[in-house]
Amino acid sequence: MSGLLVFGRTGQVAHELQQLAPVLALGRDAADLAQPGACAAAIQANRPRAVINAAAYTAVDRAEEEETMATAINGAAPTEMALACAALNIPLVHISTDYVFPGTGHHPWAPGDISRPANAYGRSKWAGERGIRASGCTHAILRTSWVFSAHGNNFVKTMLRLSETLDQINVVDDQIGGPTPARAIAAACLAIAGQLQEAPEKTGTYHFSGAPDASWCAFARAIFSLAGRPTRVQAISTSAYPTPAARPLNSRLDCSTTTSVFGLARPDWHAGLKECLTELKVST
Ligand SMILES: NC(=O)C1=CN([C@@H]2O[C@H](COP(=O)(O)OP(=O)(O)OC[C@H]3O[C@@H](n4cnc5c(N)ncnc54)[C@H](OP(=O)(O)O)[C@@H]3O)[C@@H](O)[C@H]2O)C=CC1
Numbered sequence: 380m381s382g383l384l385v386f387g388r389t390g391q392v393a394h395e396l397q398q399l400a401p402v403l404a405l406g407r408d409a410a411d412l413a414q415p416g417a418c419a420a421a422i423q424a425n426r427p428r429a430v431i432n433a434a435a436y437t438a439v440d441r442a443e444e445e446e447t448m449a450t451a452i453n454g455a456a457p458t459e460m461a462l463a464c465a466a467l468n469i470p471l472v473h474i475s476t477d478y479v480f481p482g483t484g485h486h487p488w489a490p491g492d493i494s495r496p497a498n499a500y501g502r503s504k505w506a507g508e509r510g511i512r513a514s515g516c517t518h519a520i521l522r523t524s525w526v527f528s529a530h531g532n533n534f535v536k537t538m539l540r541l542s543e544t545l546d547q548i549n550v551v552d553d554q555i556g557g558p559t560p561a562r563a564i565a566a567a568c569l570a571i572a573g574q575l576q577e578a579p580e581k582t583g584t585y586h587f588s589g590a591p592d593a594s595w596c597a598f599a600r601a602i603f604s605l606a607g608r609p610t611r612v613q614a615i616s617t618s619a620y621p622t623p624a625a626r627p628l629n630s631r632l633d634c635s636t637t638t639s640v641f642g643l644a645r646p647d648w649h650a651g652l653k654e655c656l657t658e659l660k661v662s663t
């Protein structure tokens with residue numbers, strides 16, 4: 380093959396990649412990221428022109444109890460992909476997260492800022508980033524945040540589900556970030572893979588999140604407003620919503636180098652949300 384190889388088949392971003400381009404998407408049955416050697420074998424067998432990793436362990440709270448498994452999937456597997464890509468001299472586009480940052484302060488995080496994850500999921504994703512950088516392969520590590528789409532599990536679908544039975548939902552108002560449509564991430568990954576083939580010197584770490592930055596509470600209100608649901612959203616603080624994994628308060632990402640290097644602007648999440656709700660047939 381001389382096309383694009385995607386790890387992940389059922390996930391939000393993997394699904395959109397398959398909608399946008401003729402990629403070969405490998406599910407868990409074809410390449411289990413928890414199995415050492417599986418990813419390298421898949422890359423060697425298919426000889427793609429580039430690899431996009433859209434598979435990950437994304438259960439943030441469960442990762443606190445399964446950090447070894449999360450680290451195998453989010454740390455070891457991407458590292459192995461990167462070494463296989465280096466050997467074949469092909470680029471790797473890897474998706475990472477705002478949760479590699481500690482969430483302190485109010486300034487948007489720049490790609491070069493020091494990572495200090497506040498939870499096990501973030502640590503596992505940070506391990507993958509380090510392995511990829513050390514491999515020497517041509518790569519882009521694209522950190523995104525708060526992914527949503529009509530397919531798979533995400534905050535939008537959780538809110539819509541809760542609103543079926545509740546008149547009021549309490550949602551944290553002090554965690555700020557950029558909700559990002561999975562489709563925009565998929566399109567960005569495809570564009571970046573193409574540009575890395577022509578310009579491997581663009582190798583590096585980049586940020587890509589939806590604009591404008593918002594709190595989860597504001598995002599929830601936008602969901603119900605656009606969906607025409609009367610559900611009330613009560614703003615609460617993070618301390619009033621205890622979870623096994625700590626979440627960063629400041630998830631703002633400075634995406635300016637993604638725009639200057641790749642020509643990719645931050646996607647407007649309001650527009651993406653409208654599309655998503657239309658796809659789910661819950662818009663007014
Ligand atoms: N969701 C979010 O809010 C955010 C996600 N990201 C990152 O974006 C990327 C894409 O996330 P998203 O599309 O939301 O992910 P999803 O949670 O929607 O999907 C994860 C995908 O990974 C696959 N997967 C999980 N474990 C394995 C395994 N052992 N072997 C093979 N495949 C496996 C899943 O397959 P299966 O269906 O078989 O389980 C699924 O296809 C990930 O790198 C994630 O860390 C970054 C920021 C925010």
Ligand SMILES: Cc1cn([C@H]2C[C@H](O)[C@@H](COP(=O)(O)OP(=O)(O)O[C@H]3O[C@@H](C)C(=O)[C@@H](O)[C@H]3O)O2)c(=O)[nH]c1=O
Nearest residue numbers: 437439476477524525526534537549550551595620626
């Ligand atoms: C369901 C619910 C959640 N919340 C809060 C919890 C949390 O702080 C926030 C979002 O909830 P979630 O469970 O969707 O959050 P979470 O799964 O942590 O989302 C994260 O997933 C990983 C994979 C990432 O990489 C991150 O960018 C981010 O998108 O909303 C409420 O306040 N009220 C509610 O009723």
Ligand SMILES: [Mg+2]
Nearest residue numbers: 437438439533
């Ligand atoms: Mg979640």
